[in-house]
Amino acid sequence: MNFLRRLPLLLCLATPVFASTASLPELFNERLKSVVAVEFFIQDEIERHPVGVQGTVVDDNGTIILPAAAILPRVAPDQLKDFKVYQPGSTEPANATYLGQDALTGWHFIRVEEKLRSKLVPVTKYAAIAADPVLSEELWGIGLRNKDEDFMPYFLSSRVAMVTKLPQKTAIAASEVAGPGLPVFNLAGQLAGLAQTSFGQNFLLFSRKQNGNPIVLVNVEESSVVLLADEVLPNVGRIPQSVTGRPIAWLGAYGVQPLAPEVAKLLNLENQSGVVLSDLLEGSPAVKAGLKERDIVLAIDGQPLPRLKPDHMVAGFLSQEILRHRPGDTITLTILRDGARQETKVTLGDEPKLPREARRQYFERLGFTVREFLPTDGIVNRVKPAEQLGVIVHFVKPGSPAATAGLQPDDWVREIDGVEVKTYAAALEMLHAIEAGNNRPESVLLVSRGGETAVLRVKLN
Amino acid sequence: MSRGFDHLLDAVVRIDVKESTFDDGAQRISEGIGSGVIISPGGLILTNAHVASPRAVGIFVTLASLERVSARLVGWDHWTDLAVLRLDLDDVRRRKLSFTSAEFGDSSKLYTGQTVYAVGTPYGLERTLTRGIISNKSRPFEDPQGIDGYETGMFNNWLQTDAAINPGNSGGPLATEDGKVIGINSRTYIGAENLGFAIPANIARRVSAELVQHGRISRSYLGFDPGVLQDLENFYTLAANTGLLVNSVDPGSPAARAGLHPGDVVLKLNGEKLDGRFHEQLPPIQNMIASLPVGSTVRLSVKRGGQMLELSAVTEKLESQMGEEWALEKWGLSVQKVTRTFARRNQLTDETGAIVLGVQPGYPAADAGLARGDIITKIGSVPIADLDKLKKIYEAYVLKPVPQLIEAQRNRSISLYVIKP
Numbered sequence: 033m034n035f036l037r038r039l040p041l042l043l044c045l046a047t048p049v050f051a052s053t054a055s056l057p058e059l060f061n062e063r064l065k066s067v068v069a070v071e072f073f074i075q076d077e078i079e080r081h082p083v084g085v086q087g088t089v090v091d092d093n094g095t096i097i098l099p100a101a102a103i104l105p106r107v108a109p110d111q112l113k114d115f116k117v118y119q120p121g122s123t124e125p126a127n128a129t130y131l132g133q134d135a136l137t138g139w140h141f142i143r144v145e146e147k148l149r150s151k152l153v154p155v156t157k158y159a160a161i162a163a164d165p166v167l168s169e170e171l172w173g174i175g176l177r178n179k180d181e182d183f184m185p186y187f188l189s190s191r192v193a194m195v196t197k198l199p200q201k202t203a204i205a206a207s208e209v210a211g212p213g214l215p216v217f218n219l220a221g222q223l224a225g226l227a228q229t230s231f232g233q234n235f236l237l238f239s240r241k242q243n244g245n246p247i248v249l250v251n252v253e254e255s256s257v258v259l260l261a262d263e264v265l266p267n268v269g270r271i272p273q274s275v276t277g278r279p280i281a282w283l284g285a286y287g288v289q290p291l292a293p294e295v296a297k298l299l300n301l302e303n304q305s306g307v308v309l310s311d312l313l314e315g316s317p318a319v320k321a322g323l324k325e326r327d328i329v330l331a332i333d334g335q336p337l338p339r340l341k342p343d344h345m346v347a348g349f350l351s352q353e354i355l356r357h358r359p360g361d362t363i364t365l366t367i368l369r370d371g372a373r374q375e376t377k378v379t380l381g382d383e384p385k386l387p388r389e390a391r392r393q394y395f396e397r398l399g400f401t402v403r404e405f406l407p408t409d410g411i412v413n414r415v416k417p418a419e420q421l422g423v424i425v426h427f428v429k430p431g432s433p434a435a436t437a438g439l440q441p442d443d444w445v446r447e448i449d450g451v452e453v454k455t456y457a458a459a460l461e462m463l464h465a466i467e468a469g470n471n472r473p474e475s476v477l478l479v480s481r482g483g484e485t486a487v488l489r490v491k492l493n
Numbered sequence: 494m495s496r497g498f499d500h501l502l503d504a505v506v507r508i509d510v511k512e513s514t515f516d517d518g519a520q521r522i523s524e525g526i527g528s529g530v531i532i533s534p535g536g537l538i539l540t541n542a543h544v545a546s547p548r549a550v551g552i553f554v555t556l557a558s559l560e561r562v563s564a565r566l567v568g569w570d571h572w573t574d575l576a577v578l579r580l581d582l583d584d585v586r587r588r589k590l591s592f593t594s595a596e597f598g599d600s601s602k603l604y605t606g607q608t609v610y611a612v613g614t615p616y617g618l619e620r621t622l623t624r625g626i627i628s629n630k631s632r633p634f635e636d637p638q639g640i641d642g643y644e645t646g647m648f649n650n651w652l653q654t655d656a657a658i659n660p661g662n663s664g665g666p667l668a669t670e671d672g673k674v675i676g677i678n679s680r681t682y683i684g685a686e687n688l689g690f691a692i693p694a695n696i697a698r699r700v701s702a703e704l705v706q707h708g709r710i711s712r713s714y715l716g717f718d719p720g721v722l723q724d725l726e727n728f729y730t731l732a733a734n735t736g737l738l739v740n741s742v743d744p745g746s747p748a749a750r751a752g753l754h755p756g757d758v759v760l761k762l763n764g765e766k767l768d769g770r771f772h773e774q775l776p777p778i779q780n781m782i783a784s785l786p787v788g789s790t791v792r793l794s795v796k797r798g799g800q801m802l803e804l805s806a807v808t809e810k811l812e813s814q815m816g817e818e819w820a821l822e823k824w825g826l827s828v829q830k831v832t833r834t835f836a837r838r839n840q841l842t843d844e845t846g847a848i849v850l851g852v853q854p855g856y857p858a859a860d861a862g863l864a865r866g867d868i869i870t871k872i873g874s875v876p877i878a879d880l881d882k883l884k885k886i887y888e889a890y891v892l893k894p895v896p897q898l899i900e901a902q903r904n905r906s907i908s909l910y911v912i913k914p
Contacts, residue, residue: 311906
């Protein structure tokens with residue numbers, strides 16, 4: 033009896049030994065070669081903003097992926113300067129180049145200079161887990177201290193609390209398992225996945241002045257959210273062809289709202305999910321294909337939209353499915369319109385210029401940056417393509433004449449000194465002329481903000 | 494103090510108001526305290542619109558004799574922050590109560606530095622008298638949501654005084670030493686000291702007379718917001734002291750249809766020269782437009798760059814952005830109708846829909862996922878063109894609760910929700 037009871041325990045203990053002969057400290061030291069600390073700064077009109085993130089090495093050419101959240105979408109690639117890569121525990125930086133952001137995964141790709149490459153081991157060199165980790169399975173990863181501690185690595189581990197689709201397969205550990213952007217392994221040293229930006233956690237804050245106020249805390253140094261290896265590995269080769277991340281497939285629906293299960297039930301769509309379309313951009317692939325506001329998308333290429341939790345994940349699913357395609361591809365959407373199902377073929381387009389790609393110009397004396405008007409600005413300002421003239425304010429320098437006049441970022445400049453701004457080039461010409469003129473006391477801008485306009489006077493002297 | 498002033502003190506009342514609010518997904522009652530002044534032997538009381546509004550469900554007036562009498566709302570005008578109440582005279586007679594009524598002074602004759610007195614109920618402290626001077630005779634003070642979401646201050650300037658004005662002084666008189674009412678105390682900067690504002694008596698007199706006669710003030714609307722032209726005369730190459738700058742034009746408004754553009758300068762209105770260089774010159778011009786008969790044709794002489802234009806617009810009736818409010822108690826949902834003004838301001842395609850003011854946690858609307866600010870545009874297949882449509886659906890639901898499919902917009906994105914019993 034005694035012997036039988038002990039047997040399962042022995043088997044459990046034995047498992048890792050069969051898979052790998054290395055001890056955890058040995059595995060830890062080996063896997064350190066796949067992780068780096070990355071520093072760079074974002075140069076805006078007047079300031080530098082230093083950024084520190086962590087990255088994972090994905091190939092022998094020194095390609096490193098950084099989490100999507102490392103760089104905000106508004107930041108243009110030419111504002112990203114001076115990428116430096118550090119190995120854990122090292123003070124010796126190597127230079128790196130920014131390659132761009134992949135639209136599907138959101139990852140930023142950088143490439144480190146030759147001299148460091150031989151010291152790095154891509155994470156793809158290690159075997160990946162063959163099946164999804166099971167509940168309570170132990171996972172471990174690496175955390176990195178800050179620069180003042182030479183990015184010293186440390187060991188983190190936890191057990192799998194749940195595996196879910198967000199919409200990609202994701203394991204959530206009971207506590208933090210790795211720095212965000214760094215790989216996560218099982219006890220055998222197999223790659224389990226990539227730690228994502230951690231989720232916010234709800235806490236109550238008690239202090240002398242506050243009595244149990246709810247707050248959300250986000251751990252920026254460590255994460256318990258792991259994107260599983262079979263969602264990571266197929267995509268590590270998606271190195272952007274250009275710094276803009278193009279080509280990017282595009283549908284042109286800006287309002288994509290999930291159907292709650294109760295709504296699906298009322299529409300007789302049991303066990304089915306869907307999204308309601310609205311805010312369709314005029315001239316977009318969606319409109320050209322005949323899609324309309326209030327159409328409910330039920331399936332893409334015959335694949336029904338899955339029921340994901342929370343509900344809004346299904347909108348992310350549709351957008352991911354579209355981003356897997358290339359511009360020019362034709363997809364088939366199954367939609368519900370006025371209670372009837374129908375199939376609509378949509379030929380995807382190329383995503384219109386994004387804010388980070390827009391042409392911009394800073395005017396030092398006036399104290400603001402303008403950028404060209406983009407199709408997405410048409411959505412924000414509710415204007416048809418034919419009326420999309422003028423330029424958008426991208427930045428206003430504090431204390432500058434423009435700031436004193438009340439100009440704000442995202443204002444839509446429609447007239448300069450009483451002359452309608454027809455094109456971006458025309459705006460630059462007018463603003464350059466204003467800055468060049470020494471005797472002008474002031475300049476007058478007509479701007480639109482939230483549907484209301486105002487005449488602003490910018491005093492130059 | 495003078496005998497006249499004793500007379501005034503006998504005409505000042507404390508006003509306790511119970512009013513419905515619709516903020517939390519239900520109709521609730523809140524209480525407030527203000528002040529007022531009796532202006533006629535017939536028991537008419539002048540106070541602020543933010544003290545007594547159509548939301549009031551009970552108004553109780555405490556007379557100088559410390560007797561409490563109920564009153565009802567005769568009419569209100571949030572644009573000038575004025576309301577007129579009438580005392581329950583039957584009750585007054587039955588109880589053999591007496592009161593006096595105050596007299597108006599001429600607010601146009603005031604001078605800066607003149608000593609004035611404020612009487613009211615600051616923080617519930619009844620019959621508090623404070624003293625100060627007229628600090629400024631024409632202070633512009635617009636607030637697009639100043640009276641519980643209603644617009645105020647576009648059509649009049651205010652008297653500014655350093656007499657202490659605190660919450661609860663609202664609706665009480667500002668008076669000269671002889672006891673003549675020259676203003677109705679209305680607002681103050683919270684946190685600032687000695688900055689109080691009162692509606693001039695000449696405006697209060699006119700507005701209260703019209704409220705008594707018609708219950709409301711009818712105003713004309715053109716649909717543009719003026720801006721200050723000061724320092725821009727050279728830019729627009731204007732003759733001295735002329736012109737009104739057009740800052741913004743409401744989409745779809747008479748001004749927009751007439752072809753008025755932002756950045757235009759209106760030189761003349763119906764042949765009359767306009768001078769809108771300074772902020773305090775704008776409310777009188779706005780009031781001149783508002784005072785035109787609704788539906789009248791307005792000729793605008795406009796300067797656009799080097800061009801002179803003659804435009805013509807037909808005025809509409811001025812409407813607030815605030816619509817009718819209502820609570821659907823069993824859904825835990827309170828709503829406000831989308832108005833024409835709201836729709837124009839928020840670039841909605843039309844005025845269909847009801848804005849969610851609040852949802853009660855644990856009730857069907859909250860469970861469905863509706864939240865404050867959502868605009869309910871359709872229930873089932875019925876567009877919510879007016880609140881009656883919503884009320885009918887709700888009444889049918891109360892008799893026989895079945896799931897309702899709701900279409901709503903949040904930040905312009907369309908979503909579907911289900912209200913379940």
